[in-house]
Amino acid sequence: MNWKAAAAAVAMAGMAFGSVTAADGTHESRNALMKQIGGSAGALAAIAKGTKPYDAEAVKAALTTIATTAKAFPDQFKPGTETGDEAASPKIWENMDDFKARAAKLSTDAETALAQLPADPAAVGATMNTLGANCAGCHKAYRLGK
Numbered sequence: 001m002n003w004k005a006a007a008a009a010v011a012m013a014g015m016a017f018g019s020v021t022a023a024d025g026t027h028e029s030r031n032a033l034m035k036q037i038g039g040s041a042g043a044l045a046a047i048a049k050g051t052k053p054y055d056a057e058a059v060k061a062a063l064t065t066i067a068t069t070a071k072a073f074p075d076q077f078k079p080g081t082e083t084g085d086e087a088a089s090p091k092i093w094e095n096m097d098d099f100k101a102r103a104a105k106l107s108t109d110a111e112t113a114l115a116q117l118p119a120d121p122a123a124v125g126a127t128m129n130t131l132g133a134n135c136a137g138c139h140k141a142y143r144l145g146k
Contacts, residue, residue: 024076025075025076025077025078025081026081026084026085027084027085027086027087027088029076030073030076030077030085030087030088031087033069033072033073033076034073036065036069037065037066037069037070037073037135039065040061040062040063040065040066040069041062041066041128041131041132041135043058043061043062044059044062044063044124044127044128044131045128047059047121047124048121048122048124048125048128049121049125050121054120054121054124056117056119059117059118059124060114060117063110063111063113063114063117063127064110064114066106066107066110066131067107067108067110067111067114068107070103070104070106070107070110071103071104071107073103074096074099074100074103077092077093077096077099079093086144087143087144088142088143088144089141089142089143089144091141091142092142095141095142098141099138099142102134102137102138102141102142103138105134106131106134106135106138109130109131109134110131113127113130113131
């Protein structure tokens, strides 16, 4: 077993769990959850692009973080939290069922990829295409431009 990969996987899972359990619906907590997903996507992208070697444990950790965090993310948009977040569109609260469905799809797609673990950089790239499309669609619909 690659101990560095195992340590990284445990650290990523711990950070994701901590972020999910400590989240409180503020802009900061939402941002922290998105950073967890972004960091995991970045790790997968590095493998897909060949800038990092393929590491099954790192892929598992990243997909687990994405699946777990995406499930928890909609809970951070409770009624009464519509103000104070310059990145969140009011459309989130107007279309909460769609917002939740998009997050669930991202989580499900990450879980599916985890169950059929991508075995090489090309497969990680294909997985990134699927997950990236989920992210882009939701950001287009529900994230305000910077």
